[in-house]
Every structure is written in structure tokens, then in C-alpha cells.
Amino acid sequence: MSRSQADKAAIHEQIVNLAAERFREVGLNGIGVADLMKEAGRTGGGFYKHFDSREKLVEEALGCAFEQRRTKLEKYTAPGSTLSLGDFVERYLSEQHLNEPGSGCALTALVNDVARSGDSIRGLFTEEVESELAVLASLLKSKQPAKKRAQALLVLCSLVGAMGLSRAVSDPTLVAELLATGKTLLKAVDA
Template identity: 35%
Template sequence: MRVTRAQAEENRERVIETAGQLFREKGFDGVGLNDLMKAAGLTRGGFYGQFESKLDLAVQALNRAQRYNLERWRPLAEQPRQEALRNLVGDYLSRYHQQHPEDGCALAALAVDAARQPEALKAAFTDNLRTFLDFVAGLCAGDYEEQRQQQAMAVLSTLVGALVLSRATDDADLARGLRRAASQAALEVGAKN
């Protein structure tokens, strides 16, 4: 039975969405095509009709995951800067975000993996990083764009680092302490004029 064009597009979108979740949960190399397609409710045979390679899918999934997160956080830009930054930091360093990488920021979930991947994936990661830095810079209190960009780099590095470390430890108190300390530091840096 032939798949309609609309069904093929729906299947493609489901694979990208599923891949984004699985890659954030298990890493790029922790997910095989058979398991990925099975999780999407499809057979492996349909994969190469939709994607050039697993790398092609990984780039698309990374972009989709980060776009989703930015869309989720974009309403913060309508709030006063201090409040918006406080809400972003609180959401980013929440216990839920720590425990559910599959639903969260692709930067924190995949930074270590991206460093070991081919150039195309590193380029996509870099584009997503720059986009998020620009967003965070818009929430920082600096008087000049260059100052806000520097603040954003410090804030985002603090957030991502704390989240990565809090996910890696089996000590709940240490994880909580990392998130709290990072929250305070990020807010202090982002609030400087």
C-alpha cells in the first residue's frame, strides 16, 4: 500500500520529533535507527526515503528541539527584563528540567555529544547556541549590546554547566545545590548594568 504525500510528511515529522526526544535522552550515539524508527511507530525501510542519513536527521532534530524551547521561552521577552531572566533561570534550573532531558534544552542535553560529532552537527549546534545567546542577551540588564552578549555568555554557560553537572550526579542534595548556586550566579551576572 502506497503512503500518501500527506502521510509521508506526517511520518517524517513524527520521526524528527521522536529523534529529538531520544537524542536528548540517550545522546546521538545512544540511539540506533531501528530503535528510533520503532519508537516512531515506523519501519526502518522508510527512513532513507525521508532522510539522507542519521546525521541529516540529527541536525533536523537538534534544530527542531531548540526551536521548540525558544518558542516556549519567547513570551518571557514581553516581561520586564529582571522578571523574564528570573523566570528563565527558574525554569531552566528546575528539578523537572534536570530529570527530563528528553523534554528540555538540546544544548544541555547534547553539548558533550555534539563536540564529538561531524562538522555539520557542530555547525547546527553552534547556530542554535548563538540563537539562544541572543535571546538571553535580550533579557540581560547591560547598557550596551556587547555587554549584554557577554552577560548572556556567562549566564548561559552557568545554566548549561549546572544542569549538566546536576544530571550527572547521584546525590540529590548536591544536584539541588548546584542548581541553586548557578541560579544565584546567573541572576547576579544578568542583572549588572
């Protein structure tokens, strides 16, 4: 790869990583191409040297966010891991995750935006939901596949809902209550 191709690839990766973070922070429509490129230290006109369309950027940014998430989840599914569903729930419903959506789970951060997106973006999101469900199912004790799937669905829906509501409400007492109740109830799912 020539130096100019390597430079272009590095710039492309920088833009995708920044978009993955910023979209989780402000939503898919919360930042425009010009502002994103400016934050990346690039001109808006340079965008089309890297992407055919804004939708292609969104697809790549979601792919990047999902890959980052999968990397974080590997510790739960690694051979010999002693991490439990309780550990997963504690981490997901933590104040750190609450306060750092840009590095958090894209499912919670972008669920409403993706619901209004096209088929390709919704397809990527669907794949990630299944990936997250597989991780959750691997942490559950049940030996019955249908029960394990139902429990994983319940946990994922509850995690995304509790975190989404916690980010949306303005009352700190209610936020604490949502997170604490979510932790207590979800840990009991597999008791």
C-alpha cells in the same frame, strides 16, 4: 498534496519529533535507527524513504529541538513581557528541566555529543547558541553591548554547566546544591 504524500510527510514529522526527544534523553548515539523506527511504529527499512543518512536525521531532529526551544523562549522576548533573567534562570535550573531532558534544552543535553560531530551539526548548534545568547542579552539591563554579551555568555555557560553536572552526579544533596547555587549566583549577574 496527495494523500500518500501527506501521509509520508506526517510520518517524517513523527520520526523527526521522536528523534528530537530521544536524542535529548539518551544522546546522539544512545539510540540506533532500527530502535528509533521501531519506537515510531515503523520498520527500520523504511528509514531511507525519509532520510538520506543518519546524519540528515540528526540535523532535522536538532532543528526540531531548537525550534521547540525557540517557541518556549518567545514568551521572554515578546513585546510587553515582564519576564526577567531571574525567571529564565528559575525555569532552566528547575527540577522539571532536570528530570525531563527529552523536552528540555538541547544545548545541555547534547553539548558533548555535538562536540564530536561533523561541521554541519556543529554549525546548527552554533546558531542555537547564538539564538540563546540573544534571548539572554535581551533580558539583561546593561546598555553596553560588550558587557551584555559577556554577561550572556557567563549565564549560558553557567546554566548549561550547572544543569549538565546536576544530571551527571548521583548525590541528590549535591544536585540540590548545584541548582540552588546556580540560581543564586546567576540572578546576581544582572543585579
